[in-house]
Amino acid sequence: MNPEAEVAITEQEIQELVKNQRQYFRSNATLPVEFRIEQLEKFRDLIHRYEDELYAAIDKDFGKSKYHTQLTEIFPLFEELEIAIKNVRKWVKPRKVSTNLLNQPGKSYIVPEPLGVTLVIGAWNFPYNLSLVPVIGSMVAGNTTILKPSELPAETSRVMAKLINENFDPNYLRVVEGAIPETTALLNQRFDKIFFTGSPQVGRIVNQAAAPHLTNVTLELGGKNPALFAEDAAVDVGVKRLIWSKFVNSGQLCLAPDYVLVHKSIKDRVLERMVHEIKKHNYSVENKNFVRIINARNFDRVAALIDPDKVYYGGETNREERIIQPTVMHNVSVDDAVMQDEVFGPIIAVLEYETLDEAFEIIKSFEKPLAGYLFSNDKTTKQRFLSEIPFGSGAINDAVMQITNSNLPFGGVGNSGMGRYHGEYSFECFSHLKSILEKANFFESDLKYYGHSDTQMKWIRALS
Known part of the structure; x- marks a missing residue:
């Protein structure tokens, strides 16, 4: 205090x-x-x-x-x-x-x-x-x-x-x-x-x-919020939106994408665009577009999730200043430390998949998340994502921005x-x-009162 x-x-x-x-x-x-x-x-x-x-x-x-x-x-x-x-x-x-x-x-x-x-x-x-x-x-x-x-x-x-x-x-x-x-x-x-x-x-x-x-x-x-890039995803604009949503508040956002599932055919392109967007924004506390991790305990927890062998970009940390630079990890599996709990920091883990069924199984292996994000324009893919994947709220071809519409309820599930x-x-x-039922006094049917007959029950059933 x-x-x-x-x-x-x-x-x-x-x-x-x-x-x-x-x-x-x-x-x-x-x-x-x-x-x-x-x-x-x-x-x-x-x-x-x-x-x-x-x-x-x-x-x-x-x-x-x-x-x-x-x-x-x-x-x-x-x-x-x-x-x-x-x-x-x-x-x-x-x-x-x-x-x-x-x-x-x-x-x-x-x-x-x-x-x-x-x-x-x-x-x-x-x-x-x-x-x-x-x-x-x-x-x-x-x-x-x-x-x-x-x-x-x-x-x-x-x-x-x-x-x-x-x-x-x-x-x-x-x-x-x-x-x-x-x-x-x-x-x-x-x-x-x-x-x-x-x-x-x-x-x-x-x-x-x-x-x-x-x-x-x-x-x-909170939870491990997935972002899924389908094979037909609009990579450039999708990654631009993804990177902003992930690194706003240095990833200390319950709605932030926690990990990214990318179809193998576009994985390299997605990774390249991620680095492009991070460099373009030049995230830093000095530039006032990045913030410190809230305290030393959370810094240590998040920093420990970085596997140097799987860092594609970033990975630098400064404990004294409580700063973890935007970090992209690739070749990640569900068994890695970064996938065991909600990251809640500026680390994004990229997992490769071949089929939607494979990607969906990964998502459903975790508890129901607060948010889910899909980057695709395919009607069938969108329908499957919305019907098969449980989450609190989400977006298609964007992330986090659903919270800015007050006409949409915000909350989790499970x-x-x-x-x-x-x-x-x-x-x-x-x-x-x-709930209130207000009855008039000028008429009262005898249907509900004792002395029931089969005929009365048929009428009650019909009127209910």
């Missing part, structure tokens, strides 16, 4: 905070749409006001440029806020659905309602985006929220705490800084919703902590997570959709 941060919060203080937020929620203060809009607009204005501090903090933690922070952190926040402010009046309205004949005369509808007191546990790799976008979803749904940012990027944690804790009622919205003890104390409390972004290993711990309270949980995790958010899906993520 940042040594200048405030003294760690005690478990008793956390209990009191949760208790006060629950009382505030039960007062119905967060229910009115105008209140939600007012708080969202205030949040938007605060991000504008603190924008320079947000840039400075993340630069200290990562060496991340203002441009990349805008692109991957700040602009997505503004987009989510504008979508929420613009649409919340529509989202909170009851949603009419059809009513079956058995329940006529009557009407059916769905009423969205907030869940209550929520806990958002953010991730370190995109600390603003992955902490505050879920918070926006909780706010627009009408909940109270406690945010626990990752302690690894200490400066960004500090500035988020400053932005929120100095400007919002703690009974409504509060940041709790800290590390494992504070997170553990938070997870010991009963929440109505927990939203966690991080690794599958920690996701299991969060899920176990929520289970005794039967708390609704959304887990945004080991890569559960639940979804972004745009209206964030509202639904932090809401309960309450």
Whole structure:
């Protein structure tokens, strides 16, 4: 933690905070749409006001440029806020659905309602985006929220705490800084919703902590995301898009392609274009288009995955500066160290295949990934990829960019997570959709009442 941060919060203080937020929620203060809009607009204005501090903090933690922070952190926040402010009046309205004949005369509808007191546990790799976008979803749904940012990027944690804790009622919205003890104390409390972004290993711990309270949980995790280059792939533009998506944030991105399956007929060309694109961009911290690995522990883990005998390009490391240069490995097999877990760093492993069946078997030998990418224009190949390969979200002839469309839900499947958010899906993520049947009083059929006959049962079956 940042040594200048405030003294760690005690478990008793956390209990009191949760208790006060629950009382505030039960007062119905967060229910009115105008209140939600007012708080969202205030949040938007605060991000504008603190924008320079947000840039400075993340630069200290990562060496991340203002441009990349805008692109991957700040602009997505503004987009989510504008979508929420613009649409919340529509989202909170009851949603009419059809009513079956058995329940006529009557009407059916769905009423969205907030869940209550929520806990958002953010991730370190995109600390603003992955902490505050879920918070926006909780706010627009009408909940109270406690945010626990990752302690690894200490400066960004500090500035988020400053932005929120100095400007919002703690009974409504509060940041709790800290590390494992504070997170553990938070997870010991009963929440109505927990939203966690991080690794599958920690996701299991969060899920176990929520289970005794039967708390609704959304887990945004990760996995080994495949990128498959089919024989007909448009290599030049495909590799250009692939390289950007892999090395943005130095590969510390849960949606980044983790390994690349390349048809043997185009392997050499793909490798050459990879090196061309890397050299063209001249990735470096000095050029502000590359960032440091978050800490020494993660540096050591990622650097250990580099097999010098399989390096096609790159491979240089600097532990003191926590920098690993963009690295392409080839002649990789599924048994290599780089294929045993999610890389989460600037290393891309290239595997060769001959048939789609062979490539699909490799992908399916791993847990279901957060993302899957295909580079092909062949109709049959696209159809097979989408129907046979499970993954959370993906793209065809691109990578990562699906996250920029708020009309698409973002989330994992199986080991890569559960639940979804972004745009209206964030509202639904932090809401309960309450089903209602409303019956008229002027008529009541006797079909459902006792004294059943075969004829009655035939009518019930027909009307259901």
